[in-house]
Amino acid sequence: MINIPQIWISDLTHTKQGISAATFPLGASYVYSYANKFLGKEIDFKLFKFPEDLNDSLKINFPTVMSFSNYSWNFELSYKFAHVCKQINPNLITIFGGPNFPTEKDEKISFLSNREAIDFYIELEGETGFHSLVKELINNNFDLHKIKENNLLIDNICYLDADKNLIEGPQKRVLNINDIPSPYLDGNLDHFFNLPLIPMLETTRGCPFACSFCADGLASKNRVTRYEHQRTLDELTYIAKRVNNIEELIITDLNFGMYKQDVETAKLIASTQKTYNFPTLIGASPGKNQPKRILDVSRIIKGWNMGAAIQSTDPEVLKAIKRSNLSTEAYRTLMEESALDGTKTESAVILAMPGDTKEKHFKSIKFCLDNKVSTMRMFQAMLLVGTHMAEKKTRETYELKTKFRTIPGTLGTYDIAGNKYPVAEIEEIIVGNKTLTEDDYIECRKFNLFVVTFYNNSIFEEIFPLLEDQKISAYDLIYFIYKNTNLYTQKINEILKKFVKETKEDLYDSWEDANKYVLTPEILAKYIGGDMGTNELLNGRAEFIQNFEDTCTLVMNSVKELFKEKGLFNKTVSDYLKELTMYLNCKKGNVIKNTEETVFHKFNYNFSVIDLKDIKTKNLRSKKLKESVNLKFYHDDNQKKFIENQLRVYSKHAIGLGKLFQQTDMRKVYRKVEVVL
Numbered sequence: 001m002i003n004i005p006q007i008w009i010s011d012l013t014h015t016k017q018g019i020s021a022a023t024f025p026l027g028a029s030y031v032y033s034y035a036n037k038f039l040g041k042e043i044d045f046k047l048f049k050f051p052e053d054l055n056d057s058l059k060i061n062f063p064t065v066m067s068f069s070n071y072s073w074n075f076e077l078s079y080k081f082a083h084v085c086k087q088i089n090p091n092l093i094t095i096f097g098g099p100n101f102p103t104e105k106d107e108k109i110s111f112l113s114n115r116e117a118i119d120f121y122i123e124l125e126g127e128t129g130f131h132s133l134v135k136e137l138i139n140n141n142f143d144l145h146k147i148k149e150n151n152l153l154i155d156n157i158c159y160l161d162a163d164k165n166l167i168e169g170p171q172k173r174v175l176n177i178n179d180i181p182s183p184y185l186d187g188n189l190d191h192f193f194n195l196p197l198i199p200m201l202e203t204t205r206g207c208p209f210a211c212s213f214c215a216d217g218l219a220s221k222n223r224v225t226r227y228e229h230q231r232t233l234d235e236l237t238y239i240a241k242r243v244n245n246i247e248e249l250i251i252t253d254l255n256f257g258m259y260k261q262d263v264e265t266a267k268l269i270a271s272t273q274k275t276y277n278f279p280t281l282i283g284a285s286p287g288k289n290q291p292k293r294i295l296d297v298s299r300i301i302k303g304w305n306m307g308a309a310i311q312s313t314d315p316e317v318l319k320a321i322k323r324s325n326l327s328t329e330a331y332r333t334l335m336e337e338s339a340l341d342g343t344k345t346e347s348a349v350i351l352a353m354p355g356d357t358k359e360k361h362f363k364s365i366k367f368c369l370d371n372k373v374s375t376m377r378m379f380q381a382m383l384l385v386g387t388h389m390a391e392k393k394t395r396e397t398y399e400l401k402t403k404f405r406t407i408p409g410t411l412g413t414y415d416i417a418g419n420k421y422p423v424a425e426i427e428e429i430i431v432g433n434k435t436l437t438e439d440d441y442i443e444c445r446k447f448n449l450f451v452v453t454f455y456n457n458s459i460f461e462e463i464f465p466l467l468e469d470q471k472i473s474a475y476d477l478i479y480f481i482y483k484n485t486n487l488y489t490q491k492i493n494e495i496l497k498k499f500v501k502e503t504k505e506d507l508y509d510s511w512e513d514a515n516k517y518v519l520t521p522e523i524l525a526k527y528i529g530g531d532m533g534t535n536e537l538l539n540g541r542a543e544f545i546q547n548f549e550d551t552c553t554l555v556m557n558s559v560k561e562l563f564k565e566k567g568l569f570n571k572t573v574s575d576y577l578k579e580l581t582m583y584l585n586c587k588k589g590n591v592i593k594n595t596e597e598t599v600f601h602k603f604n605y606n607f608s609v610i611d612l613k614d615i616k617t618k619n620l621r622s623k624k625l626k627e628s629v630n631l632k633f634y635h636d637d638n639q640k641k642f643i644e645n646q647l648r649v650y651s652k653h654a655i656g657l658g659k660l661f662q663q664t665d666m667r668k669v670y671r672k673v674e675v676v677l
């Protein structure tokens with residue numbers, strides 16, 4: 001057999017604290033399939049996801065070219081491979097590509113000068129740039145210097161020439177994305193079905209919006225293109241037939257549900273769900289427009305939390321980040337209509353963006369809760385390389401105060417070509433600005449933790465109707481809990497203290513400081529053991545959920561106090577709250593750990609049949625039984641399987657559990673309840 005050059009394409013994930021990016025390497029597989037279609041006879045392409053597999057292959061031979069995807073969560077790991085391999089073989093050609101790359105010319109020069117082990121960088125879509133570059137490499141007999149000396153202009157490729165000048169080829173997008181062969185249907189992703197990875201599906205590419213904090217908001221990515229309907233159907237069926245103990249499908253579209261064709265896609269998904277019972281969970285970013293259509297789509301498919309990301313409701317903040325939201329009226333209508341048929345909804349708010357204040361942040365959250373969104377996602381503002389928000393001008397105008405920290409789940413010591421190397425991914429987050437002090441920032445984060453804990457996952461939904469009956473909103477309750485620290489048990493105080501410590505302390509003034517600190521052996525061990533470097537919000541929530549008894553007691557004591565304030569606390573209310581507390585503990589306590597445990601308890605209210613939405617202070621007496629009823633709480637076989645599958649993907653590591661509670665529709669894991677005679 002004739003030896004042909006090998007080109008390896010890697011979309012790496014960290015693996016030392018569980019699989020950090022537990023998804024199929026979809027973007028890299030498109031690049032692989034496109035290049036293979038045109039150049040497969042001349043080049044032997046290989047695709048990698050795990051650093052361990054890449055290292056195993058390096059023990060056998062070195063390729064001619066190594067290419068890597070560059071995201072904030074894998075860049076340092078990929079760069080370490082490139083750097084080490086280039087030191088061993090200086091003729092190795094290295095290519096990077098992905099959104100984690102500056103947009104300004106001087107920043108690109110500085111990026112490439114500081115990262116000398118990167119020979120070429122692919123901007124915009126990977127398929128075009130990679131294909132054009134490999135063609136040029138073949139034409140120039142893989143002579144890197146020849147290309148750089150001749151300053152060749154290659155589509156979507158930039159690099160530094162011998163004199164450190166930036167050479168940038170013309171920017172081009174794939175005209176018809178259907179020209180990219182399906183990596184699923186070609187069988188190129190088959191072996192990933194045996195791994196605990198979530199499949200991803202792209203039905204459109206591009207985003208018409210221009211948010212300044214997002215790399216997809218650049219003008220070069222504004223045109224939206226779509227795959228043919230039949231291809232999407234074939235891919236869905238292909239995936240559904242092959243998934244192995246996986247519940248979730250991620251749709252990578254940037255505005256799912258916004259386009260009229262998405263209704264047809266939703267029908268395809270619904271029919272796949274009916275035939276194959278997959279996917280039971282769907283992850284997809286909803287569109288920022290066409291709320292009615294998004295609602296229709298969410299009604300067709302099961303398992304998708306339809307959302308309206310708002311980031312902030314404040315006009316000044318929205319202007320500063322070049323973001324336009326749904327109108328207040330449209331948002332309200334969307335939420336009201338969703339509530340009518342129980343469709344789950346989701347909204348995201350980002351803290352500390354340019355122009356943000358504590359009051360504006362609380363107000364944004366109140367807006368979503370008052371409009372009955374089902375789930376809140378609370379984000380910190382990250383300054384991502386390649387976004388307008390990270391530019392010098394924005395930093396100066398809004399006096400952004402930033403800190404550096406390790407991205408949770410993205411560090412470890414890796415074997416690369418015979419040696420071990422510690423690697424960590426570092427990100428820059430905003431912790432204050434001209435109008436938000438760092439103390440305000442901490443208070444906002446505490447409130448964020450309370451919102452995701454006490455509001456999300458329908459965790460205390462049973463209590464809200466009783467409160468609403470007295471004109472106490474969910475926001476009022478959570479704000480009351482936030483303010484009344486005297487009600488916290490010792491465990492709650494411990495969780496909160498740890499949360500504030502992690503929020504404050506694991507931050508550094510520069511990338512170098514953060515990197516140096518985390519890579520010392522004893523600190524690295526603490527991170528890997530889960531004692532440091534977790535996502536404090538997800539971790540804090542996971543701890544609250546795992547200490548459900550204390551969490552539930554805090555909520556119920558707060559409800560009691562609120563009733564007392566209104567002069568409505570009496571024996572009937574008190575008895576009911578006691579029973580409800582026990583019911584919630586039996587149904588929702590320790591749901592992930594104890595799937596085999598069956599719990600029995602006697603109640604004076606038949607919680608297995610009461611419509612809790614209909615509970616009001618004035619009808620409590622009439623709902624009380626004359627004789628108590630014995631209730632049984634248990635997980636059925638489907639739930640046990642579901643929990644097992646989710647733990648397989650997210651792991652029991654502190655970071656994994658935090659993600660599991662965030663990604664999982666917890667209603668699926670709360671115990672079933674039935675009357676025992």
Ligand code: SF4
Pocket residue numbers: 207208209210211214215216217218254288
């Ligand atoms: S945040 Fe969403 S809507 Fe805004 S530019 Fe990015 S992908 Fe588009």
